[in-house]
Amino acid sequence: MLLHRTSIEDHNAALLAAHQRRLQYLRSEVPQVDDVLPLLTDLQIAIPSWALGTGGTRFGRFSGGGEPRSIAEKIEDVGLLHALNQSSGSISLHIPWDVPENHASIRSLAAQHGLRFDAVNSNTFQDQPGQQHSYKFGSLQHVDKAVRKQAIEHNIEVIRQGVELGSKALSVWLSDGSCFPGQLNFRKAFQNTLESLQEIYAALPADWKLWLEYKAFEPNFYSTTVADWGQSYLYVSKLGPKAFTLVDLGHHLPNANIEQIVSLLLMEGRLGGFHFNDSKYGDDDLTTGSIRPYQLFLIFNELVEGMDARHMNHAQDLGWMIDASHNVKDPLEDLLQSVEAIKLAYAQALIVDRKALAAAQANNDVVRAQEILQAAFRTDLRPLLAESRLRAGAALAPLQLFRELNVRQSLIKERGTTAVATGL
Ligand code: AOS
Ligand code: ZN
Ligand code: ZN
Ligand code: ZN
Numbered sequence: 001m002l003l004h005r006t007s008i009e010d011h012n013a014a015l016l017a018a019h020q021r022r023l024q025y026l027r028s029e030v031p032q033v034d035d036v037l038p039l040l041t042d043l044q045i046a047i048p049s050w051a052l053g054t055g056g057t058r059f060g061r062f063s064g065g066g067e068p069r070s071i072a073e074k075i076e077d078v079g080l081l082h083a084l085n086q087s088s089g090s091i092s093l094h095i096p097w098d099v100p101e102n103h104a105s106i107r108s109l110a111a112q113h114g115l116r117f118d119a120v121n122s123n124t125f126q127d128q129p130g131q132q133h134s135y136k137f138g139s140l141q142h143v144d145k146a147v148r149k150q151a152i153e154h155n156i157e158v159i160r161q162g163v164e165l166g167s168k169a170l171s172v173w174l175s176d177g178s179c180f181p182g183q184l185n186f187r188k189a190f191q192n193t194l195e196s197l198q199e200i201y202a203a204l205p206a207d208w209k210l211w212l213e214y215k216a217f218e219p220n221f222y223s224t225t226v227a228d229w230g231q232s233y234l235y236v237s238k239l240g241p242k243a244f245t246l247v248d249l250g251h252h253l254p255n256a257n258i259e260q261i262v263s264l265l266l267m268e269g270r271l272g273g274f275h276f277n278d279s280k281y282g283d284d285d286l287t288t289g290s291i292r293p294y295q296l297f298l299i300f301n302e303l304v305e306g307m308d309a310r311h312m313n314h315a316q317d318l319g320w321m322i323d324a325s326h327n328v329k330d331p332l333e334d335l336l337q338s339v340e341a342i343k344l345a346y347a348q349a350l351i352v353d354r355k356a357l358a359a360a361q362a363n364n365d366v367v368r369a370q371e372i373l374q375a376a377f378r379t380d381l382r383p384l385l386a387e388s389r390l391r392a393g394a395a396l397a398p399l400q401l402f403r404e405l406n407v408r409q410s411l412i413k414e415r416g417t418t419a420v421a422t423g424l
Pocket of ligand 3: 215250283
């Protein structure tokens, strides 16, 4: 299904007067609000191919219908999101869940939708049909060199695929670890993993990055070989300047101070990027900003401060990606909500009065510091986001337009209701 320009124009025309009223009020309250607009427009959030279908849990999966059946249809779905919000300008593929066969035609289809290919993801947490060695006891950490070699070769193949598509990063998440005490020699597992990563790193093109994601638990429930940011940091600092830590918001032990982790990784030049989502209990993969929006804002507050301190380009120097799974929501609606939440937190962080905050910190004025942060967090910047969309040619209210146009019903008509297997 293609979204017609006129649909967006008609929708915007109908909402314009109310939008301008709200924006005018915001401008009177927050004078610097217009300075933030170009930065907001520039920030693009990558959509993972595996989040376009219904996820489910190990207890069941309730398919929603109209899900993409091929890479081409996945690109079309992200194209739809991007047409609606002009903020989802790239797609992240997962190999071999996605098998790009004709790279040239996939590239040109993506270009037609104004999309590029974000990081490519490898998969050594599942056995694939016809695979020689099993990953039951790990991949890059495995006690058997032949298994490690197979996993290394897979990662190198993913890099090759990514090069064909124009990706610039390899994203590695390992399920490697152990389920019971005594199962694993931690030191050997670390060293095997490091050696394996070194071989993969050696295959990276000069302008590529390697992102190493950490996760405290699941599917292994006693130890994980890249379990936390310290361990990921240890690996990437041993690998070299093209290796970075990737922070998935759902991968921490309860109540971890993620904003502090982000701040320090950024300070050390080792923050690669994000998998945005939200969680209450574990790796819940819920809609970003649906449970702890204040935490999301605090993370962006550290990001803006830290990136500016290092003179980084906000839009280009880090990987901004969603990693989500949907049990009960329409995946596309959920992704629109997540992108909105991420950009809202970013906008709020951009309007923090940094000078005043620095002064409050220097004076140990704890109350004032809190007031400054919360003043930004509690300012309703939704009209600003809408304005940035309007200027970019997107919809003032993407979710509303998605429903008005019956997008899901059209997709079901086009593709049917058959369930499509997706990942985690
Ligand atoms: C797994 O928990 C990690 O978050 C991965 O980043 C991701 O979910 C996986 O690669 C796709 O299922
Ligand atoms: Zn993730
Ligand atoms: Zn995860
Ligand atoms: Zn997750």
